[in-house]
Amino acid sequence: MNRAVFLDRDGTLIKDAHYLKDPTEVEIIDGVGDALSRMRAAGYLIFMHTNQSGIERGYYDWDDVHACNLKMLELLGLAEDFFDDTCIAPEWPEKENGYRKPSERFERETIAKYDLTPMECWMVGDKWIDAQTGLSAGMRSALVKTGKPIDSELASKAIDSMVPIHLDLLEFAERTLKLEK
Secondary structure (H helix, E strand, C coil), rough: CCEEEEECCCCEEECCCCCCHHHHHHCCCCHHHHHHHHHHHHEEEEEEEEEEHHHHHHHCCCHHHHHHHHHHHHHHHHCCCCCEEEEEEECCCCCCCCCCCCCCCCHHHHHHHHHCHHHHHHHHCHHHHHHHHHCCCEEEEECCCCCCCCCCCHHHHHHCCCCCCCCCCHHHHHHCCCCCC
């Protein structure tokens, strides 16, 4: 049985900054490093799936995104190759057949590539498109309150879809994955 956690970046691992391109503006969300370390120690494969339409919009380029990702890993004290795989989706929201969430293309390809058991995998993010991505791939999903606000309509949708809502990634690791310190 292979299990994994797929993670959104902005609002889940780092503070959400509008079209982040400057690595000096990367801010880690409290508890993320601890949560990631516990997931890895418990044997979870860890993937990152981030929408970065600022690339196709011309606000920044691939080098900017990679520099921000490297800064995030540096601030977390993690190796550059910490994630088992990463998907950076540069597409505009209107573009079809790409990797932009809520497309589950990356998740389905990764499940096949790593021979994962979908129901043993989680997609975690701060927006419904993150949860929708996981659910569409046959995985379980969770939301965290560290990014975009979760209003009553979204909370109701999450309850109806059996998507737990957590304060942050560390609470998800402790309560949902039941990872100990």
